[in-house]
Amino acid sequence: xxxxxxxxxxxxxxxxxxxxxxxxxxxxxxxxxxxxxxxxxxxxxxxxxxxxxxxxxxxxxxxxxxxxxxxxxxxxxxxxxxxxxxxxxxxxxxxxxxxxxxxxxxxxxxxxxxxxxxxxxxxxxxxxxxxxxxxxxxxxxxxxxxxxxxxxxxxxx
Numbered sequence: 716x717x718x719x720x721x722x723x724x725x726x727x728x729x730x731x732x733x734x735x736x737x738x739x740x741x742x743x744x745x746x747x748x749x750x751x752x753x754x755x756x757x758x759x760x761x762x763x764x765x766x767x768x769x770x771x772x773x774x775x776x777x778x779x780x781x782x783x784x785x786x787x788x789x790x791x792x793x794x795x796x797x798x799x800x801x802x803x804x805x806x807x808x809x810x811x812x813x814x815x816x817x818x819x820x821x822x823x824x825x826x827x828x829x830x831x832x833x834x835x836x837x838x839x840x841x842x843x844x845x846x847x848x849x850x851x852x853x854x855x856x857x858x859x860x861x862x863x864x865x866x867x868x869x870x871x872x
Contacts, residue, residue, distance in 0.1 A: 716786040718857060721765065729766045731777055731856070733785055743860050748794045786857045795852075798842075802833030810834070 721733035767785050769777075777783070810831025814824045819854060 716788050716857075717785045717792065718784055720782055720784050723777055723779055723783060724764065726774050726779060727779050728774050730766055731774075731783065733765050733767050733783060733854075735763050735765060735785070747808070750830055765854050767856050768850065769856065772856065784857045785854045787854045791852055802839055803832050806835030807832040 719735050721735040723731050724734045725732035765785065767783070807828050808831070811824055811828045814827035819827065
């Protein structure tokens, strides 16, 4: 589980809005001189707002400005990344192969590749809209009790 500390910016009955600051890992990366992300990271960290379910906890225990620790399972990040990046790529390749099969000229093949990429992106957007409230995909609030459970689970793996 990837753990991150954030600051509560809003408290609602069923969850918290938590602000996290994205820090770059560019300082330890070997390719930092040739990477565009390291250039953008030099302009400063950016804030990200996450919805975190309380899962039965009392919302009155949390105040705006409190620091909380949240966690996201690694497999969710890996599967989500694969879906977001690979589906548009595969749809672009499929559209290109279909246009090649029908012997279209190069301009139409390039256009069909672009349309395949856009179709894949639209499918990703639609699927992410459908699963946005799935509890299995949400960040979780990690307190002292659940942090011990996370450490025990990681030790077993």
